Amino acid sequence: MTIQRHPNLWPPFTQIATTASPQRVTAGEGALLFREQGGPLIDAISSWWVTLHGHAHPVIAEAVADQARRLEQVIFADFTHEPAEQLAIRLSGITGLQRLFFSDNGSTAVEVALKIACQWWANRGQPRHQIVAFDGAYHGDTFGAMAVGERNLFSAPFEDKLFPVARVPWPSTWWNDSEVNTKEAASLQVLEAALETPTAAVILEPLLQGAGGMTIVRPEFLQEVEIRTKTSGALLIADEVLTGFGRCGDWFASRRAGIRPDLMALSKGLTGGCLPMGVTMASEAIFEAFIGKDPSLTLWHGHSFTANPLGCAAAVASITLLETNPAAFQNFEARHRPYLKRLDQHPRVERTRLVGTVAAFDLVVKGPAGYLNPAGPAIKRIAMEHGVFLRPLGQVIYLLPPLCISDAQLAQCYEAVGTALDQI
Secondary structure, three states: OOOOOOOOOOOOOOOOOOOOOOOOEEEEEEOEEEEOOOOOEEEOOHHHHOOOOOEOOHHHHHHHHHHHOOOOOOOOOOOOOHHHHHHHHHHHHHHOOOEEEEEOOHHHHHHHHHHHHHHHHHHOOOOOOEEEEEOOOOOOOOHHHHHHOOOOOOOHHHHHHOOOOEEEOOOOEOOOOOOHHHHHHHHHHHHHHHOOOOEEEEEEOOOEEOOOOOEEOOHHHHHHHHHHHHHOOOEEEEEOOOOOOOOOOOOOHHHHHOOOOOEEEEOHHHHOOOOOOEEEEEOHHHHHOOOOOOHHHOOOOOOOOOOOHHHHHHHHHHHHHHHHOOHHHHOHHHHHHHHHHHHOOOOOEEEEEEEOOEEEEEEOOOOOOOOOOOHHHHHHHHHHHOOEEOOOEOOEEEEOOOOOOOHHHHHHHHHHHHHHHHHO
16 A cells, blocks of 8 residues: 655654655544545544544534534634533533633643633732643643643753743552552652742643553542642642543543642543634632733733634533433443453553553563654554554553444454554
8 A cells, every 4th residue: 555645744743754654534433534545443542532422423513514504703802602601601510610711722721721820820919930740741732831741852842942840750550559659659748849839830630641651640649639739829730631521431530530620721522522622711719810900910812713613512512412421431441441451461561551431551662661662653553454543652552442432343442452462
């Protein structure tokens, strides 16, 4: 099969010189992607974790089409519209945070949360500048989001332009981890020391760090982080761009972990993966600090497509689908577990972990672990030969399928992974 690379496109996270040309997709339906050449592929990672209900879901498609016939876009600084209002009501009810600020994607949702947190302190006449983040974090690729994320090859060219951040170890855990209590205690000790400096906000990905390697922490640890954060007066930001909308087995990972953040960044599954949109949720107490006759109190931030009506319509439809069938995400962990238990016995598998719709493990590899380890691309290639699309994070192999995946398709995913493990 020969595929020509398009002469005008610049794909993301791709080194053109060493990567095969992308394959053209002609359609998607449910968990399947249909290619111009080759058979259908099971989209086992929900197309970068966004396709919540599956591709081309008729309910979301009809909601977008209906909205497009009535209003496709309007400036949100001067006008409002029903889809935005309905989405705000729904999200406020589910998150417990009263105010919604629209942006375009996960990175900008995080940027807005950081700006709100810092300006909140300034508006109150008590400026605080320190941000605390966790080792291994990924919060996006805009400058503020890069600053609070793990510093690595992605951010290296911009290191001198990123603001300093206090770092705390992320005590990731897995099945049969005997060191988790020790790791958590050490992390909390570092956090306590960091919070001795007046801190504007602590930012974290609740329960699951995604791009950092699908690493998981326990709810008890996050509860202790919340206690220390709020005792210090700092705000708690939950980056739920990946973990929101059922991905971790509850509506939001924060809910499953039993914590109540002051600010929450949302994207990816927000619109069911249909259209780009970001949202930052904030408490009413935070919002009130931005209200007054002094123009300097204003949050001077916005986007051209803020509260795009099509995206709002898709998001409302997606939430309705989740409300109609919450068992789809509440029971997904049980669907993964028997397959993952069998894989856990494989000699090439270690650090097996599972939360909600996300199953992951590390490959036992030669050479340095990390994003550039060649074992991941080998697994990806073999899985595609068996009708399954994966995109490993270096030596980290994970499954994060859409909620609609059938039992037979899920079994095929695990069979493909098992075959790949035997062949590499």
